[in-house]
Amino acid sequence: MHWADVLADELLKENKKHILATGITPSGPIHIGNMREILTTDAVYRCLLSKGGDAELIYVADDFDHLRKVYPYLPNSYDKYVGMPISDIPCPCGNHKSYADHYLISFLNALKEIGVKPKIYRANEMYKSGNYNDAIQIALENTNKIKEIIQKISKRELPKDWIPFNVKCDKCGRITSTKATLYEYPFIEYICDCGNSGEVDIKNGGVGKLPWRVDWPARWKMLNVTFEPFGKDLGTVGGARDTGKEIVEKIYDYPAPKYAVYEFIMLKGMGAMHSSKGTALSAEELLNMTPPEVLRFLITNNQPDKHLVFDSGLGLLNLVDEYDKLERVYFEKEEAIKGMKDLKKTYELSQPYDIPKTFPFQLPYRHLVTLIQIGQEWNEVKKILLRTKQIPKDLTKDEENHLKQRTEHASYWLDKFAPDMVKFEVKKKVPKIDLTEEQVKFLSSFIKKLSSIDWEAENVHNAIYDSSQKDNIPIKTAFKSIYQIILGQEKGPRAGYFLSNLDKEFVIKRLKEAIK
RNA sequence: GGGCCUGUAGCUCAGCUAGGUAGAGCAUCUGGCUUUUAACCAGGUGGCCAAGGGUUCGAAUCCCUUCAGGCCCGCCA
Numbered sequence: 001m002h003w004a005d006v007l008a009d010e011l012l013k014e015n016k017k018h019i020l021a022t023g024i025t026p027s028g029p030i031h032i033g034n035m036r037e038i039l040t041t042d043a044v045y046r047c048l049l050s051k052g053g054d055a056e057l058i059y060v061a062d063d064f065d066h067l068r069k070v071y072p073y074l075p076n077s078y079d080k081y082v083g084m085p086i087s088d089i090p091c092p093c094g095n096h097k098s099y100a101d102h103y104l105i106s107f108l109n110a111l112k113e114i115g116v117k118p119k120i121y122r123a124n125e126m127y128k129s130g131n132y133n134d135a136i137q138i139a140l141e142n143t144n145k146i147k148e149i150i151q152k153i154s155k156r157e158l159p160k161d162w163i164p165f166n167v168k169c170d171k172c173g174r175i176t177s178t179k180a181t182l183y184e185y186p187f188i189e190y191i192c193d194c195g196n197s198g199e200v201d202i203k204n205g206g207v208g209k210l211p212w213r214v215d216w217p218a219r220w221k222m223l224n225v226t227f228e229p230f231g232k233d234l235g236t237v238g239g240a241r242d243t244g245k246e247i248v249e250k251i252y253d254y255p256a257p258k259y260a261v262y263e264f265i266m267l268k269g270m271g272a273m274h275s276s277k278g279t280a281l282s283a284e285e286l287l288n289m290t291p292p293e294v295l296r297f298l299i300t301n302n303q304p305d306k307h308l309v310f311d312s313g314l315g316l317l318n319l320v321d322e323y324d325k326l327e328r329v330y331f332e333k334e335e336a337i338k339g340m341k342d343l344k345k346t347y348e349l350s351q352p353y354d355i356p357k358t359f360p361f362q363l364p365y366r367h368l369v370t371l372i373q374i375g376q377e378w379n380e381v382k383k384i385l386l387r388t389k390q391i392p393k394d395l396t397k398d399e400e401n402h403l404k405q406r407t408e409h410a411s412y413w414l415d416k417f418a419p420d421m422v423k424f425e426v427k428k429k430v431p432k433i434d435l436t437e438e439q440v441k442f443l444s445s446f447i448k449k450l451s452s453i454d455w456e457a458e459n460v461h462n463a464i465y466d467s468s469q470k471d472n473i474p475i476k477t478a479f480k481s482i483y484q485i486i487l488g489q490e491k492g493p494r495a496g497y498f499l500s501n502l503d504k505e506f507v508i509k510r511l512k513e514a515i516k
Numbered sequence: 517g518g519g520c521c522u523g524u525a526g527c528u529c530a531g532c533u534a535g536g537u538a539g540a541g542c543a544u545c546u547g548g549c550u551u552u553u554a555a556c557c558a559g560g561u562g563g564c565c566a567a568g569g570g571u572u573c574g575a576a577u578c579c580c581u582u583c584a585g586g587c588c589c590g591c592c593a
């Protein structure tokens with residue numbers, strides 16, 4: 001059984017409405033690992049629905065969380081915002097409502113592309129509108145119990161005057177620098193490091209925030225959460241999950257949600273980029289270079305507790321190939337290989353939107369990577385494909401959109417991540433090269449040969465061999481000459497296919513110019 | 517110190533949530549092909565499933581122990 005079905009069955013033992021939650025703090029570019037959280041939850045959600053369960057998928061953005069420090073990608077001037085809720089901080093680019101929105105919006109757009117449609121909650125709105133008020137009051141009334149729970153389970157010593165609430169200073173706006181001096185419902189008196197002191201009324205929303213270890217369980221109760229996965233960093237003994245379970249059950253009188261712990265996604269082949277420079281692969285980049293169904297496949301094909309290595313180099317092409325193979329097996333165009341597990345479910349869960357009813361037209365992704373370097377954009381690529389009869393004339397709109405989308409991903413990948421060995425550029429003019437006598441001889445026969453053939457890959461391929469043999473020129477030299485003249489480099493894609501994808505007249509004209 | 521994951525062919529891994537003949541890709545070898553962006557086609561070689569014990573008619577698969585590696589936690593969230 002597929003892992004998502006196993007989790008769904010577990011939930012279905014309780015016959016009630018299930019709220020499946022994901023929560024990510026938009027304090028920086030949304031990370032590749034966060035993709036796993038949302039796709040893991042979505043997979044369970046879909047399984048629940050397909051089994052007839054009543055379920056809702058929600059996403060809580062904790063945008064009331066405070067800025068921890070000035071991250072490397074922020075200007076130094078952000079120093080003054082450290083400690084303030086990220087929804088109160090101005091947007092780094094100036095085009096969004098707040099710092100939080102800046103990162104949140106791009107993530108929400110990404111969700112659309114991978115076909116995840118959760119109900120969105122924003123913590124800052126929940127606090128400000130007063131949704132949290134009851135939870136805050138209950139927490140404050142149970143300060144000692146909560147303190148004991150946290151100290152016992154996390155083995156951490158809390159300050160004597162600790163209360164489960166961080167007041168936001170009404171002068172400097174920070175929630176990290178205040179200290180409560182007196183609580184008498186509904187008022188909290190506080191002093192702040194900035195020199196300010198004052199009093200807040202917790203019946204007014206947004207005057208402060210529950211600390212994380214209390215905020216999380218309070219949210220479970222408030223939103224009736226029944227399932228929420230989290231990364232292995234939170235799953236540790238004595239961590240927020242452990243204290244949260246105790247707090248939600250003892251203080252908020254609500255059963256702790258079921259969960260799954262997921263492993264992190266590592267990056268491969270990026271060398272300096274992720275470790276030394278401290279720049280991680282953002283969800284946005286991940287999505288720009290990976291077709292959405294392939295990204296979903298990466299997650300659904302692996303158990304959550306399995307650590308994944310994402311290879312943004314040539315490995316990405318293999319991943320796409322693997323997905324395409326799964327698709328062929330799903331539609332019975334190919335035999336399944338032994339050990340292919342839950343292939344039907346995996347394929348279905350990999351679809352961002354509707355599951356295709358018939359086998360979608362496939363074009364090898366590697367070939368697309370070559371074509372997009374000849375055609376630059378989809379319309380050009382499409383012309384080539386039609387001319388060379390590599391796609392049928394009656395391609396459906398969906399199939400065309402799918403191919404188009406894939407060329408866009410391939411294109412982004414080529415720009416940002418592809419190794420040089422797969423890159424080339426059809427030069428606008430004849431590159432400056434000194435051709436040997438041998439090469440000129442070969443090219444002359446080759447041009448003649450080309451003029452008389454039908455412009456098809458195999459014919460072109462044969463023409464290369466015929467011409468090189470005729471004058472007894474090494475085949476390596478023949479290939480090299482062609483690549484030099486068209487691409488300005490010594491190697492290139494399989495020559496016959498490659499040339500046949502270019503315009504015949506263009507090729508002949510270019511070759512003639514080169515030997516002039 | 518604690519937790520999670522991993523250990524299967526030379527390499528990367530699937531198979532473990534159905535206990536029932538050990539699987540793929542790459543590499544290698546053979547044959548074919550007028551070698552071209554990790555070429556293609558057909559076939560072959562290759563494994564004491566980390567080690568030891570247990571459960572079972574039967575274990576890569578379930579349980580226990582040991583060894584080895586990776587990651588996370590032991591600031592804050």
